[in-house]
Amino acid sequence: MTSELNSKEATLKFLETTDFYELIFMANSERKKYKKNKIELCAIVNAKSGACPEDCSFCSQSLRWKTHAPAYPLMDKYEILKRALEAKNYKVKRFSIVISGIKPSKQEMKKIAEAIETIAKNGIKPCASLGLLNYDEISYLKDYGLQRLHCNIETSEDFFPKICTTHSFLDKVRTLEAAKKAEVSVCSGGVFGMGETWKDRVDMAYFLKEFNVDSVPINFLTPIKGTPLESQPVLSPLEALKIIAMFRLILPDKDIRICGGRPLLGEFASWIFISGANALMTGDYLTTHGRSYNDDLKFVENHGLEVDHVVP
Template identity: 70%
Template structure:
């Protein structure tokens, strides 16, 4: 960790430091605080489409015409099947994700029963369910839920340009309520939404002050039919610099590379050198990811070890 750090200092580092020096510095920080182990997580799109919100990058919003699938909440036996498959491939944490602002009472009950089912099979559970209140979070915790995911998406400054149907503060409140309920929290965002480097530094500091446990980093892959469909994707170099920035500002946290990894192309093997120590494997919400076996080989080929301990 850099002493006497400040937001302005990191902006100067990004401006002045040679790209390779930045990456190798981040790699040294990763090795110091996280070692040479890589943690895998996987998600299931447990309820898809017809979302009332207007997040400008998301294919699941009912406001946009996309090819995103639409279906109701998947039953617990099917979710268990997917979770067991992930666990067989050394996935440490399995997350249930649904579209929409929050689940109905019946959906919440069904999700709670599913989490109980997964917990009995010694599967570490996470959930991304929108804006739950304290009592709802405590119910899921008592069912066995360990972690709550809720991305802040970008900096507070530009959030209104990304979404108008809910606020940045509503996301933060959900994360704070999850912490109050004794749950681990996972929060990051999507990069390439029009933010600048100052926004990225602000976002990293916000997550640092919130003391999140895991930071998912997604890179925008523009989806036809959304307001972001014509946005130019980030360059691989900028994507790697973002990973390095977050590692430097959050040295002891899990920096998890998720959606949009294909944007890196031939630079994909640099993600660990840039500071990442965790991956989302398998498919994403509305786009294909990488097969578990491919990512296990990917990690092994880099001389790293999968962090797989059921807690």
């Protein structure tokens, strides 16, 4: 990491005064130093959708917003495994089970654990995004093969109450702490372009650095009709790339994973790797379409990079 980034205040000044292309050059150098030319692919299944009682302002699955998001109960483990095996065929290394709601019921936890077990037995790294779990719940899933828990902090602690009031930033932190205690890999990032400032972004990056997360998913807001953020202006491609570069420079040895909102980059989509990203979520997202597995494999190959898909 460049010596200029030794505090939040210094980082903000650095971001304000450094030429965009110089910033990108530094981020790309850090990516190559720590991640070589390997790109990791992950995919998800929206295993339980909609009917969520929470009020996250960016999410189409909340009961509080009038959207067209699908609503259905938890998939059975065979359907989840089918999706995971399809992803594996396209060099996807990690596959995550994602559900709506604050956390699974006891009955749902058992079904999810069984699905995790079948995924692990088929040579795929199982991940899960299941809301606000505690230590016992995470340990239970780990016994079935859970390798990584995903729980986004979404934004800075200061900005968080402006996007969600039904749970707190601290609730998120407790889940991350429980995952660490259970010795499960941690994936945590958030959504950008919700109205947060650069200070919020820097605060968030330093929190994740201090917490020593393993993977940082970066999502760019796609305003969804019916949500409170439906009229929020989208980020410019260059601002989005600058966010990626900042996270690489602050967390130089971590996986910087580009997830939702990639289409807003337009003709600059090919810049995500030279901006510091070394991982992609491929396939569809929760309630919006992504890029096909084939398209992303070609995307990585066309950049002279290699997909890291070997499962130890």
